[in-house]
Amino acid sequence: MGDHFGLSNFGVNLTELAPGAVSALLHHHSKQDEFIYVLQGTPTLVLGDQEYALKPGDCMGFKAGTSIAHQLVNRSGESAIYIEIGDRTAGDEVEYPNDDLKTTQLANGVWALTHKDGRPY
Template sequence: MAEPIRALDVPARTTTIYPEALAAPLKGRAKRKLGDLFHLTQFGVNLTVLAPGAASAHRHWHESEDEFVYVIEGEVTLVDDEGEHILGPGMCVGFKAAVPNGHMLVNKSSASATYLEVGTRAEGDRAHYPEADMLAVKENGAYRLTHKDGTPY
């Protein structure tokens, strides 16, 4: 049996793979990679806290990976191709792979927000960023960022 843990005891990652010029909106994001602790290989699980004003990512969509978000505490604004949608505790949303609907979460409230994100762990993927000059290319399970024309950062 796997040893149970308290999710909030896991150290949070506050860095991003984004280039410095594109990283500012993510300041205030703390992500705990829970799936990694249990060596899960088919899907990832992250417990994420967004401070007021922080974003989960730039708007993006994946060619090969599904994403699911469940809000635990606080309020986040989902920004996607159809506009803005307020998500509160108990609300959830999913994003099917290969559907080009750029999405992100932003905490526009005055209190922290906590959500659980679950996603596919494909060996290869491409994440597209409609509003940023960025493309994330995943090969052998690891992402690298390039400009949209393929030149590296």
């Protein structure tokens, strides 16, 4: 939604998470903050080694640089719909603690995907 209005400092996405789906691999950002607001459904927030049942009206923020990984999982039989907002700070790196993956935002804005040891995919 943010791109539609030409926003360049932060992104806004309206996301539908189907039953059984996950929002992303468990991850954390080095520079980009994120925020979610649940509109519909009951997704589960995985935050580090804890889990939290969310419902419409619940929100959560994910501060960059904390190394606390997060993801949403829809374990219900209904779609979950939420708004996610993230800043677009350049030079971000994303770590995936459970996967052999690291992403780095290059100077031109393109994301490079590598193994944790730096080998490219």
